[in-house]
Amino acid sequence: MPSRIDDVPMPPITFVDMRSEPKIIGSKEPVVLSRFLRQKIDEKLARGEQIILFQNRRGFATLFKCSSCGYTAECENCSISLTYHLRGRLLKCHYCGFVRKAPEVCPQCGGLDLYFRGIGTQRIEEELKNLFPGIKAVRMDLDTTRGKHAHDRILTAFGRGEYQILLGTQMVAKGLDFPRVTLVGVISADSELYFPDFRAGERTFQLLTQVAGRAGRKDRLGEVVIQTFSPDHPSLFFVSSHDYPRFYDSEIKEREGLGYPPFSRMTCILFKGEEEAAVQRAAEGFARFLRPGSAWRTLGPAPAPLARIEGLYRYQMLLMSLKEADAGGGLMKSALRRALEQFHEHHRARGVQISIDVDPISIM
Numbered sequence: 001m002p003s004r005i006d007d008v009p010m011p012p013i014t015f016v017d018m019r020s021e022p023k024i025i026g027s028k029e030p031v032v033l034s035r036f037l038r039q040k041i042d043e044k045l046a047r048g049e050q051i052i053l054f055q056n057r058r059g060f061a062t063l064f065k066c067s068s069c070g071y072t073a074e075c076e077n078c079s080i081s082l083t084y085h086l087r088g089r090l091l092k093c094h095y096c097g098f099v100r101k102a103p104e105v106c107p108q109c110g111g112l113d114l115y116f117r118g119i120g121t122q123r124i125e126e127e128l129k130n131l132f133p134g135i136k137a138v139r140m141d142l143d144t145t146r147g148k149h150a151h152d153r154i155l156t157a158f159g160r161g162e163y164q165i166l167l168g169t170q171m172v173a174k175g176l177d178f179p180r181v182t183l184v185g186v187i188s189a190d191s192e193l194y195f196p197d198f199r200a201g202e203r204t205f206q207l208l209t210q211v212a213g214r215a216g217r218k219d220r221l222g223e224v225v226i227q228t229f230s231p232d233h234p235s236l237f238f239v240s241s242h243d244y245p246r247f248y249d250s251e252i253k254e255r256e257g258l259g260y261p262p263f264s265r266m267t268c269i270l271f272k273g274e275e276e277a278a279v280q281r282a283a284e285g286f287a288r289f290l291r292p293g294s295a296w297r298t299l300g301p302a303p304a305p306l307a308r309i310e311g312l313y314r315y316q317m318l319l320m321s322l323k324e325a326d327a328g329g330g331l332m333k334s335a336l337r338r339a340l341e342q343f344h345e346h347h348r349a350r351g352v353q354i355s356i357d358v359d360p361i362s363i364m
Contacts, residue, residue, distance in 0.1 A: 010212075010213075011184070011212060011221070011222035011224050012223050012224070013212060013223075013224040013225075013226060013239065013242075014036070014224070014226070015189075015226050015228060015231045015236065015240060016034045016036050016037065016225060016226070016227045016228070017228070017229075017231045018034060018228060018229050019229055021034050032119055032123060032124055032127045033124075033127060033131065033185075033187070036225060037185050037227065038131060040183055040225055041132065041165075041183065041185070044182055044183045045132065045135060045164055047182075048180075049181070049182040049183070049220070050161070050163075050165070050166070050178060050180040050182070051164065051165045051166070051181065051182075051184075051185065052165075052166045052167075052172055052176070052178075052183070052184045052215070053124060053128075053165060053166070053167045053168075053185045053186075053187060054167075054169075054187065055119060055124055055167070055168075055187040055191070056169050056191050056192060056207070057118065057119065057120045057169070057188075058083070058120050058121050058141040058142055058143055059085045059094075059120035059121070059143075060083075060084045060086040060116065060122040060123045060126075061083070061084045061116030061117060061118050061119070061120060061123060062081065062083055062084075062117065062118025062120060063081050063116065063117035063118050064081070064082060064084045064091060064102060064114065065114070065115055065116075065117055066106035066108065066109065066111050066113060066114055066115075067111075067113045067114075067115060068106065068109050068111035069106060069108050069109040071106050071107070071108040071109065073091050075093035075095070075096065075098050076098055077096045077308070077309075077310050077311045078093055078095045078096050078098070078309045078310065078311075079306060079307040079308040080093065080095060082098075082100075083120060084102060084116055084120075085122060085143070086122045086123075086126070087122075089101060090102065095306070095309055095310065096309065096310040096311075119187060119188060121141045121167055121168065121169060122143075124167055124187055125139050125167060128165060132165075135164050135165065136163045136164055137163060137164065137165035137166075138154055138157065138158060138165070138166055138167070139167045139168060140154050140155075140166060140167070140168035140169075140171050140172055141168055141169045142169070154166075155176070158178065159178055161180065166181075170207070172211070173207055173210045173214070176214050178214070179219070179220065180220070181214055181215055181222065182215060182220050182221065182222045182223065183215060183222065183223055183224075183225070184211055184214050184215040184225070185224075185225045185226075186208060186212075186224070186225070186226040186227060188227060188228070189204065189208060189226050189227065189228040189230070189236060190228055190229050190230055192204045192207065193233060193236075195305075195364065196305045196363075197305075197362060197363055197364060198258075198260050198261075198363075201233075201235040202235075202251060204236070204239075205235045205238060205239055205244075205247055208226065208239045209239060209242065209244070212224040212226075212239070226239070234247075234250055235247065238250070259297075259320055259322060260320070261359070263322065263323060263324075264296075264320045264321055264322050264323060265320075265326075265332065265359060266319070266320055266358075266359060267319040267321070267332065267356060267358045267359075267360075268317075268319075268360040268363050269286065269301075269316060269318075269319065269336075269354065269355075269356050269357075270314060270315075270316045270354070270355045270356075270357070271286070271314070271315045271316065271352055271354055272309075272312040272313060272353050272355075273312060273313060273351045273352040274311060274312060274313070274351060275313070275351060276313040278349070278350070278351055278352055279313045279314070279315050280301075280315055281349075282315075282347065282349040282352040282354070283300070283301035283315035283316075283317065284301055285343060285346075285347040285349070286301070286317070286339060286343045286354070287301050287317060289338070289339040289342040289343050289346075290317075290319070290335060290336070290339040291335065291338075293331060293332075293335060294325065295321055295322055295325035295326040295331045296320055296321040296322065296326065296332050296335070297319075297320050298317055298319050298320075299318040299319075299320070300315070300316055300318055301315050301316065302315065302316065302317075303315055303316075304316045305364045306364050312353075316363070318363065319332060319336070336356060340354075
């Protein structure tokens with residue numbers, strides 16, 4: 001869309017470089033809310049206006065660590081750290097649902113110097129209570145919207161003005177239209193930016209542009225404050241000016257140079273099973289049958305970025321088929337079909353699942 005509904009102007013965006021924010025005394029992390037964002041929240045509250053705060057991580061903290069030995073609490077079923085949830089002092093995996101009680105002492109060295117890293121919506125909620133006592137804030141994430149109609153109840157109450165601040169994950173980024181919202185604060189713009197996925201910059205630009213659009217919807221001008229440790233990142237630079245055409249030009253040139261989609265057709269071949277050695281053998285065996293061709297190139301096999309999920313080890317290959325040499329993908333599909341037939345004929349991959357995803361949404 002070239003403009004907003006009713007030609008309402010896009011809100012100005014201010015970036016806050018969190019590298020220059022002072023750390024809390026006795027803490028290993030910077031403050032959750034920057035001085036500038038706190039000032040803006042104060043201004044809006046004094047005028048009786050509303051605020052949306054966005055953080056795409058739920059829970060209290062994304063890491064639970066021991067500073068004595070470096071122990072990090074990890075899921076028993078997935079190769080990912082557990083997220084600390086304040087209520088019940090629980091450590092949870094957001095991939096498989098594994099839950100356990102947070103230990104009082106380090107299970108590895110017995111040390112007492114345990115601390116949290118990373119910022120989730122629960123931690124921001126606690127910070128708001130400390131910094132703005134008496135102000136009503138409501139949190140909207142997967143933890144608070146599990147009940148029937150909970151999502152609607154929260155938004156209806158916020159729309160009636162029962163809460164001054166709406167805090168949430170991706171749920172608050174799209175489709176909300178509240179005329180009294182004049183400030184959107186993004187707590188951490190970096191949470192999606194450095195994922196090992198070629199679409200990370202695109203997704204960050206899309207998400208930040210969408211959440212910025214929640215501010216100043218009607219006759220009140222809005223503004224957006226985005227906190228980041230990477231203020232010079234190209235994706236963020238174009239967000240600041242709402243400049244999609246220039247972002248597109250920059251992104252498309254980079255992808256063309258690397259041969260990434262849309263200049264190629266990407267196929268993700270995923271191998272998963274309970275025994276890592278068997279999964280690795282299957283992936284390497286399949287790769288031997290996938291003969292190289294002039295129209296495509298292969299990456300891997302290698303452990304997937306999320307190497308273990310729900311107890312299954314994961315290896316993957318990426319097949320990049322250049323569209324100028326294989327416009328309809330016929331050559332690539334024939335090569336994959338032959339490789340699968342030969343693999344099943346000559347290789348016993350008991351307990352290993354193989355899935356092929358053409359144009360995958362995610363390669364994590």
